[in-house]
Amino acid sequence: MGKINTYIYGGLLGCIAILLFLSSSLWWFYEQKTQEIAKLKSEKQILIQNEKVLQEAIDSLNNMVKELEVKETLIDNSKLLGIQIRDESCASQLEAYKSLFKELGD
16 A cells, blocks of 8 residues: 555656646746747837838928929910011021020920
């Protein structure tokens, strides 16, 4: 009967030691994962802030591009068409100016 009690106590102590090892291992894994989650949340916040900054920069650049777009200018060339030629010497110059303004107006 003494040997049986020794085996029972030895088995119980072995089970308790295994349970303590498993519980401490699980606690250690739990702590590691808790720290990892906190780190990932912090990194997520930083990424969200960086995304906002980058989006503001993109919006600003898009506005600058819109300001730099070439806009059509309307030229009133009715005054040029109504010019009377006084003599033949300025006729070629007048035609050159008309063609120049015509190109600018198109």
